Amino acid sequence: MKRNWKVLIAACVGSMILSGSVLAVSPGVRIFINNVEFASSAFKLNVDKGTTMVSLRSIVEQFRGKLTYKDNSIYVTMPESSNVSMQVNSLENALSAGSAEEAVQTWIKGVQKRSGAMQYAVLSPTLRQNTKQEFEDNFWVTGGSSPHMGEVEATQLHSKQLTPDKVEFSFDYPLVVMTETIGTGSASITVDKIKRESVDYWAISDISLRDSGDTGIMIGATAASITYQNTTYNFTLTLPKSWEGKYEVRDRVSDRAGHNLDFINKVTKTGTLFTISVWSKEFWQANEADISGMIPAEKVGEKGNNVYIYHPPTDVQYDSSDEKAMEDYLTMSKDVKTIKASFKIIK
DSSP states (O other): OOOOOEEEOOEETTTTEEOHHHHTTOSSOOEEETTEEEOGGGGTOEEETTEEEEEHHHHHHHTTOEEEEETTEEEEEOOHHHHHHHHHHHHHHHHOBSSHHHHHHHHHHHHHTTBHHHHHHTBOHHHHHHHHHHHHHTTTBOBOSSSEEOOOOGGGOEEEEEETTEEEEEEEEEEEETTEEEEEEEEEEEEEEEOOSSOOEEEEEEEEESSTTTTSBOTTEEEOEEEEEETTTTEEEEEEGGGTTSEEEEEEEETTTEEEEEEEETTTSSEEEEEEEEEEHHHHHHHHHHHHHHSOOEEEEEETTEEEEEEOOSSOOSOTTOHHHHHHHHHHHTTHHHHHHTOEEOO
């Protein structure tokens, strides 16, 4: 005997039961699946005394599944995608971290294997939400083959307890091409304890790298930074965290123009990385053409009678015989373009 079976829409596309509490607001109910609207008639949608009902068969068949009634039982067979979804959920649960360090180690392994899925499995709910689309757009493949992140020993992880439920890990990692280490990256990762009814777990809430692109596509990571604020001349710059303690600012005064703030590499002692000049508007307007013909000067801001001019040094700022100083200067100088773009005037 053929029967029509109807069930309460209870909210889980996986089990084909969706919650009817929201849908039962008015008789003119609209139904969406993955943000695509379907005609109510296609699912035999019906509102009865505040409860919204839908044909189980129609919604199962919409997902290319099969429903049969046999021996007073309902059998639902879903397509392969549903089985894959359950398999993915099972793998993610298996990768769920029982400790803060385990979360970091899993993320490192995911980066080394270029597995976006492994990295995603140990991200916090918020970071997952913010990165899922980017993972999908890259087909869950991250990083690059050259360079890639080399081995990171557990002893290289330095932890700092921020709160009982938050730990920060910092570590350096080798940048490897083939079997040769060509440089070193640096990471700072924050891990939070996530509360849930069944069992708590640890997940990564923030990923900061000295260079967020040193191993290719690094989803969810940002470049670690510090803020330089000049309250005398009312501007800020965002500097890489790797610059912390490695630079100083010297104010050179020009009677004609104004002030020149030189950002100096401390290892070289005198090596100027770049300069922010604070000149009068009149001086700049009168001399812009001549100055731009001599140095690559660029106006980056204006406030009142002051203009802010960015310009790099015009000659070599390090002793090439001092390899350590030269390497330190050149490493920092790679960040200057990004720093220039971060210039902001304090209102």
